[in-house]
Amino acid sequence: MRNDSASRTAQWLPLASLEDMADKEYDVLVVGTGAGGGAMLWRLLERLGGSGKKIGVLERGGLLLPTHVWNIATMSDALADSMFLDAASMPPDFLSPQIYAIGGRTLFWGLAAPRMSLSDLAGWPVPLREMNDYYRLAEKIMAVSAEYTRGSSLEDIVLKRLQGSGYPDAIDAPLAINVEPTKFGVVNSNPFFSSIVWLAEALNAPFDLAVHSRVTEAVTEKGRTVGVCVRTPDGRNAFIKAKNVVLAASTFGSPQILLQSGIEGAAIGRYLTNHSRVMGFGIVRREEFPEVFGPLHIIIPPREDRPYQIQIAGPDGYFKVQKRIQPLQPEWGVAFYGSGRVESRRDNRIELDPADIDEDGVPKLKIRFAYSEKDQAVIDLLLQGVRDAAAAAGIALVAETDRPDAYLLDPGLENHEIGTCRMGVDPQTSATNPYGRIHGVEGLFVADNSVIPTSGTANPTLTTVALALRTADHIVRHRLQA
Ligand SMILES: Cc1cc2nc3c(=O)[nH]c(=O)nc-3n(C[C@H](O)[C@H](O)[C@H](O)COP(=O)(O)OP(=O)(O)OC[C@H]3O[C@@H](n4cnc5c(N)ncnc54)[C@H](O)[C@@H]3O)c2cc1C
Structure with a gap:
């Protein structure tokens, strides 16, 4: 399928032309x-490999980078x-760069890959046992581990301080960073994970x-x-x-796409949710640590009395850009990223604006989002939580003239928006069924x-990624092998 067009296109990834694709009918x-599409493609091809099923992929953008930017x-x-910033487009009224x-x-993401806590998963339409199985697979194919910070004096010392001062559950952050050396002739040129790793494997x-x-539209006939x-x-x-x-x-x-297609669904575009993001910046002094600093990335997970997660990462940019000589400066910056739980509310939503049409003839999005009183109460706890965690870590937070030592970011800047096609059993409150299929439409996931x-x-x-792998397995079992 790919060879005809690949021979005509000298790129780092073989491409097909849209005209060639228009002559075929795809099974999927x-x-x-990105994260979801890459995982879906990887799993479909792993399961279907030489079966003759036709798989196609359509991507709005182009070949920007062949790997995660930090590689x-x-x-x-x-x-x-x-x-x-050059590559990012911002939706209106919600500052999450796309x-x-x-x-x-995944070309730019920060690689932190924790699981949802068991209490957060408790009300989900997916059995815990299955989430556990698919989390394990997702971690394997993204090379998630805590190895990247192993042996770092900064990590070890800050973690010990936290664990000894009220945060016994603080952990080395699980990161999607493949620290395996090149072996058996396979070169590891992608330590920092992006979905391009899956596209490479899919090429088999x-x-x-x-x-x-x-x-622009998904087309259906008689459901x-x-x-x-x-x-x-x-x-x-x-x-x-x-x-x-x-x-x-x-x-x-x-x-x-779904709204533009006129697909019916009371929850499509509704329940836009995120994490409230509280930031703090602190300073560590080099003299408090042994000569070789190393990277720092710690997670304080949520608890019954803590409806939030806190990440502590640094020092400055050198934790990721390891090839540059680290200047022997006496003080280094450390960032605190608090992620507060946010209610799923129907009124937080995206809509099409028929009065504002983009260059492709698609109505632009209007986004309506506000934090509830309950969300605000979590934010208040989180502001204090970041200050308490910094004190326990022995890191002084710094206030600036234009912002306090811990402060709330505008919604979207945390990059964690979810929910607009949420899974569930009730079509009034969910857009898809528990396997990611749009309620009432055959073959649309x-x-x-x-x-x-x-x-x-x-x-x-x-x-x-875990949910996309599960949906891929469902498609293979129920749509392609039935
Ligand atoms: C700076 C930064 C740091 C982050 N750090 C973390 C982190 O540490 N941990 C974490 O869990 N998450 C992090 N994230 C968020 C993470 O990147 C997203 O959760 C994840 O990429 C979302 O996956 P997705 O498949 O929903 O969307 P995306 O990865 O955004 O992929 C969407 C894809 O769809 C394509 N597309 C869009 N519209 C169309 C269309 N109409 N037709 C065809 N193609 C289309 C896009 O071009 C893109 O390829 C970060 C994000 C950023 C920007």
């Missing part, structure tokens, strides 16, 4: 190549930040991938999925036929952050 068409040898922290490119936001089996191909409409930046339109479509276009992109039903406090990506 995946829309988007690039010449990258500085400042350069990585400016590449991110990356339209192969790899989506045939699939078609077209870039600069924005899906069955038949394909998608695509628009290119140069104004071409195409219809790609598919028996099953998996939308993995993000918390904003997937409901935008969602597999990205938008299916996460409630915020919990953990960073969302590991959970999105």
Whole structure:
């Protein structure tokens, strides 16, 4: 499937043309190549490999980077930040930057990959045992471990301080960083994980991938999925036929496609949820630690009396940009990232604005989001929580003239938006069933952050990947092997 177009396209990833794809009918068409879409593609091809099933992928963006930005040898922290800002598009009224490119936001993400706590998973429509199985698989294929900070004096000393001062449950953060050396001739050139690692593995089996191909609508006939409409930046339109479509276009992109398609669903676009994000910046003095500092990334998980998670990471940018010489400065910055639990509320939502049409003829999004009184109470606890954690870590927080020592970010800047196609059993309060299928539509699935039903406090990506793998298995079992 891929060879014809690959021979014509000298790129670091073989591409198909939209015109070639329009001549075929796909068994599964995946829309988007970020965390959810990448995991979906990887699992489908692992399960279906040489079966002859036709798998296609459509990606709105292009070939921005061939790996996570921090894997690039010449990258500085400042350069990585400016590449991110150059590439990012911001939805209106909600400041979460979106990356339209192969790899989506996994090209720039921060790699923290904790599981949701058991109490956060308790009300979910997925059995705990299955979540456990798919979390284990997700951690394996993202190379999640606490190895990156092992042996770091900064990590060990700060963790001991926390554990001895009221945080016995503080842990080395699970990070999607593959510290395995190159072995058996396989070169590990991607220690910092991005979904491009999965695209590389998927190349062992045939699939078609077209870039600069924005899906604008999912098309159904008599309740069955038949394909998608695509628009290119140069104004071409195409219809790609598919028996099953998996939308993995993000918390904003997937409901935008569904709403534009006129798919009925009382919860589509509703229940936009995030984590309230409280930040603090502290200073550590080099003289308090042995000569070799090392990276720091600790997580204080939620507890009954703590409806939030706190990450402590640093020092400054050098924890990730290891190739640069670390200046012998006496003081270093450490960041505190608090993530507060947020209620799932129907009124927090995205809608299409028929009065404001973008260059592809799609109505732009209007986003309505506000914290509730209960969310505000969590934020108050979290502001104090960050101060208490810093005191226990022996790190002095710094206030600036324009902000206090701990402060709330605007919604979206935490990059943890979820919920707009949440999973559930009741079509009034959920957009998909517990396997990610849109209620009432055969063959139309969602597999990205938008299916996460409630915020919990953990960073969302590991959970999105676990759920996407489970949805892939469901598609293979019930849609392709039946
Ligand atoms: C700076 C930063 C740091 C982060 N740190 C962390 C962290 O430490 N831990 C964590 O868990 N999460 C983190 N995140 C969030 C993480 O990146 C997201 O949770 C994750 O990438 C979401 O996966 P997704 O599949 O929903 O969307 P994305 O990864 O955004 O992928 C969406 C894909 O869909 C494509 N697309 C969109 N619309 C269309 C369309 N109409 N047609 C075709 N394709 C389309 C996009 O181009 C993209 O490829 C961070 C994010 C950022 C930006």
